[in-house]
Amino acid sequence: MTTISVGMLGCGTVGTGVLTLLNRATNQIAESIKVHFNVKKIAVSHPDKKRNLHWDEDVQFTGEIENVTTDPSIQIVIEVMGTVDQAYHAVCQAINHGKSVITANKELIALKGPQLTKLARQNHVDLYYEASVGGGIPILRVLSDSLITDQITGLTGIVNGTSNYVLSAMKDERSSYADSLKRAQKLGYAEANPINDLSGFDSAYKLAILSQLAFGHTINLKQLERTGIDKITLDELSGAAHWGLTIKPAIVARKKEHTLYTLVAPVAVTKQHPLANVSGVENSVLVTSTALGTTSYTGAGAGSEPTANSIMSDLLTITHHILTEQCGSSYNAPSTHISEYSLLKLPLEYFIALGEPAKKEPKFSNEASQYIEDTFKTGKAVFCITSVLDKNEKTNLEKSLSFMFQNVHFYPILKEN
Amino acid sequence: MTTISVGMLGCGTVGTGVLTLLNRATNQIAESIKVHFNVKKIAVSHPDKKRNLHWDEDVQFTGEIENVTTDPSIQIVIEVMGTVDQAYHAVCQAINHGKSVITANKELIALKGPQLTKLARQNHVDLYYEASVGGGIPILRVLSDSLITDQITGLTGIVNGTSNYVLSAMKDERSSYADSLKRAQKLGYAEANPINDLSGFDSAYKLAILSQLAFGHTINLKQLERTGIDKITLDELSGAAHWGLTIKPAIVARKKEHTLYTLVAPVAVTKQHPLANVSGVENSVLVTSTALGTTSYTGAGAGSEPTANSIMSDLLTITHHILTEQCGSSYNAPSTHISEYSLLKLPLEYFIALGEPAKKEPKFSNEASQYIEDTFKTGKAVFCITSVLDKNEKTNLEKSLSFMFQNVHFYPILKEN
Ligand SMILES: NC(=O)c1ccc[n+]([C@@H]2O[C@H](COP(=O)([O-])OP(=O)(O)OC[C@H]3O[C@@H](n4cnc5c(N)ncnc54)[C@H](OP(=O)(O)O)[C@@H]3O)[C@@H](O)[C@H]2O)c1
Ligand SMILES: NC(=O)c1ccc[n+]([C@@H]2O[C@H](COP(=O)([O-])OP(=O)(O)OC[C@H]3O[C@@H](n4cnc5c(N)ncnc54)[C@H](OP(=O)(O)O)[C@@H]3O)[C@@H](O)[C@H]2O)c1
Numbered sequence: 014m015t016t017i018s019v020g021m022l023g024c025g026t027v028g029t030g031v032l033t034l035l036n037r038a039t040n041q042i043a044e045s046i047k048v049h050f051n052v053k054k055i056a057v058s059h060p061d062k063k064r065n066l067h068w069d070e071d072v073q074f075t076g077e078i079e080n081v082t083t084d085p086s087i088q089i090v091i092e093v094m095g096t097v098d099q100a101y102h103a104v105c106q107a108i109n110h111g112k113s114v115i116t117a118n119k120e121l122i123a124l125k126g127p128q129l130t131k132l133a134r135q136n137h138v139d140l141y142y143e144a145s146v147g148g149g150i151p152i153l154r155v156l157s158d159s160l161i162t163d164q165i166t167g168l169t170g171i172v173n174g175t176s177n178y179v180l181s182a183m184k185d186e187r188s189s190y191a192d193s194l195k196r197a198q199k200l201g202y203a204e205a206n207p208i209n210d211l212s213g214f215d216s217a218y219k220l221a222i223l224s225q226l227a228f229g230h231t232i233n234l235k236q237l238e239r240t241g242i243d244k245i246t247l248d249e250l251s252g253a254a255h256w257g258l259t260i261k262p263a264i265v266a267r268k269k270e271h272t273l274y275t276l277v278a279p280v281a282v283t284k285q286h287p288l289a290n291v292s293g294v295e296n297s298v299l300v301t302s303t304a305l306g307t308t309s310y311t312g313a314g315a316g317s318e319p320t321a322n323s324i325m326s327d328l329l330t331i332t333h334h335i336l337t338e339q340c341g342s343s344y345n346a347p348s349t350h351i352s353e354y355s356l357l358k359l360p361l362e363y364f365i366a367l368g369e370p371a372k373k374e375p376k377f378s379n380e381a382s383q384y385i386e387d388t389f390k391t392g393k394a395v396f397c398i399t400s401v402l403d404k405n406e407k408t409n410l411e412k413s414l415s416f417m418f419q420n421v422h423f424y425p426i427l428k429e430n
Numbered sequence: 431m432t433t434i435s436v437g438m439l440g441c442g443t444v445g446t447g448v449l450t451l452l453n454r455a456t457n458q459i460a461e462s463i464k465v466h467f468n469v470k471k472i473a474v475s476h477p478d479k480k481r482n483l484h485w486d487e488d489v490q491f492t493g494e495i496e497n498v499t500t501d502p503s504i505q506i507v508i509e510v511m512g513t514v515d516q517a518y519h520a521v522c523q524a525i526n527h528g529k530s531v532i533t534a535n536k537e538l539i540a541l542k543g544p545q546l547t548k549l550a551r552q553n554h555v556d557l558y559y560e561a562s563v564g565g566g567i568p569i570l571r572v573l574s575d576s577l578i579t580d581q582i583t584g585l586t587g588i589v590n591g592t593s594n595y596v597l598s599a600m601k602d603e604r605s606s607y608a609d610s611l612k613r614a615q616k617l618g619y620a621e622a623n624p625i626n627d628l629s630g631f632d633s634a635y636k637l638a639i640l641s642q643l644a645f646g647h648t649i650n651l652k653q654l655e656r657t658g659i660d661k662i663t664l665d666e667l668s669g670a671a672h673w674g675l676t677i678k679p680a681i682v683a684r685k686k687e688h689t690l691y692t693l694v695a696p697v698a699v700t701k702q703h704p705l706a707n708v709s710g711v712e713n714s715v716l717v718t719s720t721a722l723g724t725t726s727y728t729g730a731g732a733g734s735e736p737t738a739n740s741i742m743s744d745l746l747t748i749t750h751h752i753l754t755e756q757c758g759s760s761y762n763a764p765s766t767h768i769s770e771y772s773l774l775k776l777p778l779e780y781f782i783a784l785g786e787p788a789k790k791e792p793k794f795s796n797e798a799s800q801y802i803e804d805t806f807k808t809g810k811a812v813f814c815i816t817s818v819l820d821k822n823e824k825t826n827l828e829k830s831l832s833f834m835f836q837n838v839h840f841y842p843i844l845k846e847n
Contacts, residue, residue, distance in 0.1 A: 030721075034580075034721055037579075037581075037720075038579035038580075041579060042579065143576075149721070149722040149723070149725065150725055151572055151575070151576035151725075154571075154572075154575060154576060155568055155571075155572075158568070158571060158575075158743060158746075159560075159568035159571060159739075159740070159743045160739075160743075161742075161743060162451065162454075162455035162458060162459060162739075162743075162746065163451075163739055163742075164454075285707070287707070287728070290702070290704070290707060302739075303454075303735075304447075304451055304454075304566070304735040304738065304739040304742075305729065305730065305735070305736050305739045306566070306729065306730045306733075306736060307729065307730075308566065308567055308568075308727070308728060308729030308730070309726075309728045309729065310725070310726075310727060310728075311704070311725060311727075311728070312723065312724065312725030312726065313722065313723045313724075313725070316723075318720075318721040318722070319722050319723060321721065322576075322577075322579075322580055322719075322721040322722045323576070325578075325579045325580075325721075326575060326576045326577075326578060326579075329575075329578055329579065330575070337754060337756050337759070339754050342754070
């Protein structure tokens with residue numbers, strides 16, 4: 014039996030899940046690969062807090078991250094504490110001390126992924142982060158193992174469970190945005206401060222991570238076109254439903270030649286679209302590639318055990334590398350030079366929700382009318398479906414509608430990947 | 431640059447796809463892992479046939495399988511010729527000559543998988559067969575890598591594209607079984623002799639392969655409860671639609687304690703079921719496990735390039751193993767002792783399609799009525815939905831209905847995984 018010593022940073026939702034799963038799989042791992050994982054130290058904010066752990070062995074809690082990241086006997090560090098700067102410092106320290114690292118921290122990988130990957134390679138250690146996107150869905154592994162020689166041309170996904178839950182609850186139960194959010198918080202699906210989730214930051218981080226692996230491209234997060242779900246109303250969902258459309262919080266990337274078109278925003282999808290039935294906290298990623306066509310990967314995008322399961326598969330991969338002395342050798346998407354633009358630069362159809370008209374009886378100008386395919390009114394609200402608009406046409410239409418209506422929301426209609 | 435010599439058995443739909451993808455990825459593979467694949471020899475039935483290949487390099491066609499499987503310079507053999515006995519003999523020979531093997535042959539792996547895996551291990555070579563289930567969907571890799579420490583409790587899938595195409599065409603275009611099949615053949619979705627697909631044999635092989643990896647259990651194919659789709663009528667699809675049900679060609683495995691319940695049959699699913707929208711030649715596998723809950727994997731289940739893409743990912747995995755000298759070391763599900771029964775032993779709800787009544791005006795006996803929840807008649811046909819029935823109740827109902835109707839078809843209704 015080989016013993017592998019593990020250190021952990023953080024022991025909250027995900028960290029306790031890791032201990033639960035490790036505990037449950039101890040015998041199986043011992044039998045199949047003759048390895049015992051010794052969780053030696055866990056760094057937390059409150060080392061003296063009483064914790065309810067499914068863990069049978071001794072483990073030392075510490076308030077000092079360095080106790081874990083510099084301990085010469087620890088071979089693998091699992092970072093599940095969150096934050097960017099502190100986590101970055103801790104992960105660098107662990108790597109510089111020769112430890113392989115697993116992290117669930119999407120913000121860290123989105124912002125510092127390429128640097129950390131390079132540092133890990135230089136130190137001949139592994140850096141894995143399957144848990145950072147899609148919780149339990151093995152999407153990063155699919156991109157890096159199964160699609161390695163294929164050319165990916167499109168990614169569309171729902172990768173923020175909180176936003177998807179809120180919109181699903183609004184649609185299915187006709188409860189307001191505020192009530193749906195409150196319920197999400199009560200059920201533990203949304204954090205006390207849900208701004209990162211609802212404004213699309215969390216989705217943007219995940220799109221950045223997926224793009225690194227799928228396109229070898231590091232997204233410019235500052236310039237990324239990003240819209241949250243916090244302005245969506247019940248009326249808008251009903252308006253969309255009139256045409257069989259559902260509004261979903263999406264990430265989108267389309268590669269055409271040497272350009273990547275990206276978007277983080279609520280979009281409208283038809284009933285037949287594979288994302289239409291992904292509801293509640295579920296996540297799903299559609300990948301389109303030259304050889305494979307479109308494949309989709311769907312499951313729990315967060316939660317203690319699903320997320321911890323991704324960490325377990327990273328842990329076993331690294332262990333295999335330690336046993337065969339090949340840490341730091343995993344393939345990485347070669348970085349490529351592609352330009353990046355908003356998806357809204359491409360010709361698209363739109364679902365438009367218009368708030369109350371500025372004038373009593375709205376009448377579309379001739380110019381506006383030529384772009385509008387169909388109109389639907391309920392109460393004071395007006396909804397439209399447009400023909401395919403290029404960027405200029407969309408800008409023109411937006412301008413002429415904004416003279417007549419107080420709120421003008423454009424939702425791109427997604428048809429294919 | 432390292433050169434890896436490859437031999438191929440067969441150069442039909444899948445084989446030509448492998449050459450196309452290899453050709454397309456040559457530069458990328460050379461750059462990223464500094465490997466060049468030299469496809470030296472291909473064994474085919476008709477070595478002199480003119481072939482339209484996307485392949486720039488010299489390659490020797492041969493009519494003798496042994497020329498490939500015993501060539502000392504060949505390191506990896508790709509078996510894409512089909513058959514069981516011949517392929518078994520060829521794969522054994524290749525393994526015994528120290529070659530790692532990739533195969534797309536589901537029948538071979540379903541019937542001889544455990545023996546071949548053992549032989550490969552003894553010879554320190556790899557045996558991979560991602561392409562054998564779900565075409566391009568990386569489902570085997572997910573089971574063996576990402577779910578390795580999780581306990582899988584349920585598998586439900588649509589893994590035969592031909593059957594799914596035929597049923598989808600019947601439902602969506604109201605064309606008869608015979609017409610739908612003819613169209614599938616015309617489009618290349620069904621073979622000239624489609625019996626293996628339509629009678630459920632192909633699905634059964636795939637269930638067997640999935641069970642080996644998911645449960646470490648080798649299914650007894652002779653005792654497996656298996657029903658084809660060839661008896662399904664347009665009327666039955668309409669009857670099902672009355673309750674929002676869709677009939678889908680499914681494979682099912684449920685593990686409860688130490689028992690595995692299995693089924694290969696058309697089943698009825700509700701609109702919300704993740705398989706309801708999997709249509710045409712698409713395949714999908716749902717996996718339920720303790721930590722992860724239910725995840726689903728959907729995509730092209732067959733076709734030249736999708737299937738070849740799975741072979742490419744196996745090829746790269748084996749290459750990595752050759753370079754790091756660890757062939758034959760991959761984990762394998764430990765085989766476990768579990769009993770196997772038909773899923774129909776479990777309490778289930780059913781959708782029942784009844785052909786013309788034996789008597790003019792059918793009246794259900796009291797005994798039958800107690801199990802029937804709802805009835806729907808159209809023309810001469812009668813359809814029912816039952817309450818949850820255990821095995822005995824189902825047998826009783828079947829018996830009493832068969833006195834009154836000429837055709838009695840029971841479709842289990844699947845609600846969860
Ligand atoms: N929750 C999910 O479903 C999920 C899914 C995917 C990814 N993630 C990511 O996983 C990471 C952890 O998430 P979580 O939900 O488990 O968070 P959490 O429940 O808030 O737990 C955070 C843990 O980190 C510890 N901690 C925080 N700051 C620390 C510091 N400066 N030094 C030492 N310990 C510190 C806390 O200690 P105390 O216990 O003493 O307070 C706590 O144990 C985050 O990056 C998150 O984005 C979470
Ligand atoms: N087609 C798919 O979408 C798909 C998907 C998943 C798995 N598969 C599996 O992949 C395998 C190949 O399928 P395929 O569709 O590519 O078949 P195919 O188009 O019929 O091609 C078979 C190839 O094998 C050669 N061959 C047949 N018997 C041979 C023998 N005894 N000795 C030497 N060569 C022989 C044929 O030679 P000639 O060319 O000279 O006739 C032909 O090149 C099968 O096991 C199938 O189940 C196929």
